[in-house]
Amino acid sequence: MLTLISPTETPLHRMPACLKLGAVAAGTVLALRVTSLPGTAGLLAGLGLTLLALGPGFARQAGQHLLALWPVVAIILIWHGWSGHWTAGAVVAGRMVFAIGLATLMTMTTRLADLLALAERGLAPLARLGMNPRAIALAMALVIRFTPVLLDKAAALRQAWQARSPKRPRTAIALPLALAALDDADHVAEALRARGGL
Numbered sequence: 703m704l705t706l707i708s709p710t711e712t713p714l715h716r717m718p719a720c721l722k723l724g725a726v727a728a729g730t731v732l733a734l735r736v737t738s739l740p741g742t743a744g745l746l747a748g749l750g751l752t753l754l755a756l757g758p759g760f761a762r763q764a765g766q767h768l769l770a771l772w773p774v775v776a777i778i779l780i781w782h783g784w785s786g787h788w789t790a791g792a793v794v795a796g797r798m799v800f801a802i803g804l805a806t807l808m809t810m811t812t813r814l815a816d817l818l819a820l821a822e823r824g825l826a827p828l829a830r831l832g833m834n835p836r837a838i839a840l841a842m843a844l845v846i847r848f849t850p851v852l853l854d855k856a857a858a859l860r861q862a863w864q865a866r867s868p869k870r871p872r873t874a875i876a877l878p879l880a881l882a883a884l885d886d887a888d889h890v891a892e893a894l895r896a897r898g899g900l
Contacts (some may be wrong), residue, residue: 707813708763712756714811719820722808729804733797739789742796749803760810767806771799818843848886855882 708715714722736742753761775795782791809817818839825835856879863871 708760708810710757710760710763712760712811714756714807717811719808719812719816722812723820726801726804726808730801733800736797737793739792739796742793742800745800746796746803749800749807753803753807764803764806764810767810768799768803771802775799814843814846844890848883848890851886852879852883855879 733745736745750761753764775798778795778798779788779791782788782794821842822835822839825833825838828835828838856875859875859878859882860871863875
């Protein structure tokens, strides 16, 4: 969801964000009702065919995002295998990959501004409780925007540490990273105040 929007134009790019979010919710509910290995395989096959139908480049990009799930899938399979429930583990892992695949498909075809506008409309009832839906949507946008920035800063700090020491950084970069995050937050707050805030 950070910068997942795909440059490959597909028919899904032109669909309203609310319809895609509804489809993700319905697909996830459907996946939770599937309890058999063949059913889970069918879900994953359907997801794969959908991605391929949107183009090989699009499918490759989505596959790279989903490949990041392999450690979680491995832990689920190992845990269930150790307890003697391989089939249940495969079903759980398959359903998780399917649900995250649907969410990835939505975020690859939906602009972040559209998702945040949808979130703001969904949070509108909170205004009756004295909360500001726009502020919550903005907070979500800032988290999404600054997560990759903080990951880049953490990587730079790790490289700087490795250039000066043969030891692994472990928690040594936690404090500098926290200070960098606070500094960024301070600059963003000043920029928001300068533009009138919320």
